[in-house]
Amino acid sequence: MANAPAGDFYALKQEQVNQYLHDTIVVPEDLQANVMVTTLDKVYNWSRRTSMWPLLFGLACCAIEMIATAASRFDLARFGMEVMRPSPRQSDLMIVSGTVTKKMVPAIVRIYNQMAEPRYVLSMGACATGGGPFKEGYNVVSGIDKYIPVDVYVPGCPPTPEALIYGMMKLHEKVDRQSITKVPWYRKETSDAIPVPLLGPDIFDPRQVQLIKEYTLAKPESAADGEKRRGSGEKREAAAPVALSDAAKERIAQAKARAAAKRQTA
Numbered sequence: 001m002a003n004a005p006a007g008d009f010y011a012l013k014q015e016q017v018n019q020y021l022h023d024t025i026v027v028p029e030d031l032q033a034n035v036m037v038t039t040l041d042k043v044y045n046w047s048r049r050t051s052m053w054p055l056l057f058g059l060a061c062c063a064i065e066m067i068a069t070a071a072s073r074f075d076l077a078r079f080g081m082e083v084m085r086p087s088p089r090q091s092d093l094m095i096v097s098g099t100v101t102k103k104m105v106p107a108i109v110r111i112y113n114q115m116a117e118p119r120y121v122l123s124m125g126a127c128a129t130g131g132g133p134f135k136e137g138y139n140v141v142s143g144i145d146k147y148i149p150v151d152v153y154v155p156g157c158p159p160t161p162e163a164l165i166y167g168m169m170k171l172h173e174k175v176d177r178q179s180i181t182k183v184p185w186y187r188k189e190t191s192d193a194i195p196v197p198l199l200g201p202d203i204f205d206p207r208q209v210q211l212i213k214e215y216t217l218a219k220p221e222s223a224a225d226g227e228k229r230r231g232s233g234e235k236r237e238a239a240a241p242v243a244l245s246d247a248a249k250e251r252i253a254q255a256k257a258r259a260a261a262k263r264q265t266a
């Protein structure tokens with residue numbers, strides 16, 4: 001068997017196919033144009049890759065480029081992708097196109113959880129990938145991959161339709177490399193849903209609640225000690241919360257009374 005050049009995936013696949021092509025299988029002449037020998041992986045991946053339905057979902061200016069990609073000039077129908085589904089339950093691909101605000105993250109994670117496997121995520125543009133021009137802003141997260149797994153990143157601000165199509169083609173190559181024997185959605189243990197982040201004064205992962213509590217309630221012995229512990233990730237002894245002052249209790253009681261009066265008049 002001739003060795004395919006290292007890194008040439010298609011040549012390697014062809015080598016696998018060649019194993020099954022031999023003279024003992026005699027194909028009648030009138031059928032020769034209609035018979036194809038291939039692997040199950042190849043057929044399975046080809047069918048998924050050529051009918052990948054993106055989710056109809058845009059967040060900011062990048063979404064305009066995504067819409068242009070689907071229009072006649074660039075024509076996603078060439079890839080079987082023209083049907084942008086309005087439901088996550090019918091979609092295979094989430095294109096995160098635009099600025100990801102903290103307010104939007106719970107909705108994105110919830111939609112991702114509602115997508116059935118196999119599902120893929122493409123991060124479109126600087127904002128979705130790392131916060132973009134709004135990085136470190138008070139209301140923007142620095143990358144959607146902090147919350148959901150991303151398969152392909154497309155750089156740019158905004159990426160052109162050509163760049164998005166290139167990213168999609170890279171995703172197609174990734175699909176081609178998957179094997180039906182190893183894909184996670186046929187394993188016994190199903191993938192768990194990602195806990196939906198909570199939006200309070202800031203956004204946080206519900207799995208980190210205990211850690212956040214420990215940090216919030218514990219008092220560092222000094223400012224330097226606090227910095228040191230934060231850096232090392234060392235756990236602190238949980239301290240009892242400080243009791244509310246009488247003035248604060250009074251303000252809370254007044255606010256409750258105002259809210260009750262408002263409810264009665266409504």
Ligand code: SF4
Binds near residue numbers: 063099125126128132
């Ligand atoms: S990457 Fe640029 S074009 Fe895309 S959403 Fe952010 S600011 Fe807008």
